[in-house]
Amino acid sequence: MAPVSRRNFLKSTGMATLPALVATPVFAAGTGYRQSPKASAVIKFYGDGEMFEPADYLNILQQVQTAAPIARDTYGSGGVVEALEKKFAELTGKEKAIYMPSGTMANQLAIAVLSGENTKVFVQDTSHFYRDEADASQSVFQKRLMPLAKDEPFFTAQQLQKAIETIPSEEVFKTGVGAVSIENPVRRANGKMVPVDELRTISAYCRTNNIKLHLDGARIFLASGWSGITVKEYASLFDTVYISLYKYFGAAGGAVLCGDKAVIDKMPHLIKVHGGSMYGNWANTAMALHRLEGFENRLQNTITRANEVFAALNKLPGITIKPLPGGTNIYSLELSAKTNGKKMRDTLNTAYNIRIGGLNEYNQGFLSVNETLLNQDSAYIINAFKKSME
Numbered sequence: 001m002a003p004v005s006r007r008n009f010l011k012s013t014g015m016a017t018l019p020a021l022v023a024t025p026v027f028a029a030g031t032g033y034r035q036s037p038k039a040s041a042v043i044k045f046y047g048d049g050e051m052f053e054p055a056d057y058l059n060i061l062q063q064v065q066t067a068a069p070i071a072r073d074t075y076g077s078g079g080v081v082e083a084l085e086k087k088f089a090e091l092t093g094k095e096k097a098i099y100m101p102s103g104t105m106a107n108q109l110a111i112a113v114l115s116g117e118n119t120k121v122f123v124q125d126t127s128h129f130y131r132d133e134a135d136a137s138q139s140v141f142q143k144r145l146m147p148l149a150k151d152e153p154f155f156t157a158q159q160l161q162k163a164i165e166t167i168p169s170e171e172v173f174k175t176g177v178g179a180v181s182i183e184n185p186v187r188r189a190n191g192k193m194v195p196v197d198e199l200r201t202i203s204a205y206c207r208t209n210n211i212k213l214h215l216d217g218a219r220i221f222l223a224s225g226w227s228g229i230t231v232k233e234y235a236s237l238f239d240t241v242y243i244s245l246y247k248y249f250g251a252a253g254g255a256v257l258c259g260d261k262a263v264i265d266k267m268p269h270l271i272k273v274h275g276g277s278m279y280g281n282w283a284n285t286a287m288a289l290h291r292l293e294g295f296e297n298r299l300q301n302t303i304t305r306a307n308e309v310f311a312a313l314n315k316l317p318g319i320t321i322k323p324l325p326g327g328t329n330i331y332s333l334e335l336s337a338k339t340n341g342k343k344m345r346d347t348l349n350t351a352y353n354i355r356i357g358g359l360n361e362y363n364q365g366f367l368s369v370n371e372t373l374l375n376q377d378s379a380y381i382i383n384a385f386k387k388s389m390e
């Protein structure tokens, strides 16, 4: 079977226009949005961060190189890869961190090591781990994924405890619970978060029962920005944490996995065995390290700007922008029936370099907040919407 890109899949199924599903940058793809002008002038109300075009990527890396020569790695050892790993270990408060070529690999290897010979792994039904990793856990790592909370963003500690405690009465042959994986925030739930108190209760339960806990924190910096809970505090509740390098740190790909030294030291061999040991990794890690610098401040400024802009836009007739309950950077957008959404979208793009995702038949859509909001001041953005709705 030909490989299916997630973007093409969403487009071909029409899922891209369903508000209940994922707000991804799918609309950007066939619209010419990504071509011009320069990234520095554009505001994109989709995606979690800057996804640089090659020319911009190369320019940024050139600037980084000019400021201080980038130290290359060899098979992930030394140079800028090591510097990035140290930085993430510090940020998460974990003993060690390791760079990996993908988040999928980080998730899979973390669970494989944490669960050892035990086969049962509890996951959210809506998680990337359960739905979007091509059944790697089942087919490659011989784990049995046990999904909880069908179609919901998260499961509660009580649901987890009940599921674990009822196993002996429901199954004859005893197999151990290996680990629990939690995604936060949850991509398939439009960036909704698992409440931190729930995470604390789950963590305490797992620790008491000697069950290992993994965080798919691809976007944990977004959860931190919107909840005010530090990345370190989130990480302290888990044994291992994976963070993406390309969702909002600008890299072309890559991931870091952080945890105890004993766990992380097992990874280089496993990465090699699974074909992920790449000769040079400096281009991804140099970009991520550069963009990590000052990221949390920029994110706070972004949130402040979004609040300012949305408060002003909500005073205009015919437009309503609301945060999602328990959400992060994805907001719902609704236009009155009288507003021509397509025209507004086109004008925002052509006259103001502001790009928004598509709207459904009810004139509803999403606005994703990311660093590109800092490319113009609030007055510019507010005026652009006002004029585009006229």
Ligand SMILES: Cc1ncc(COP(=O)(O)O)c(C=O)c1O
Residues within 6 Å of the ligand: 101, 102, 103, 104, 105, 107, 128, 129, 183, 187, 216, 218, 219, 244, 254, 255
């Ligand atoms: C929550 C979550 N976890 C894991 C991944 C996998 O990351 P990668 O694309 O680097 O394999 C993604 C990517 O979309 C994700 O959204």
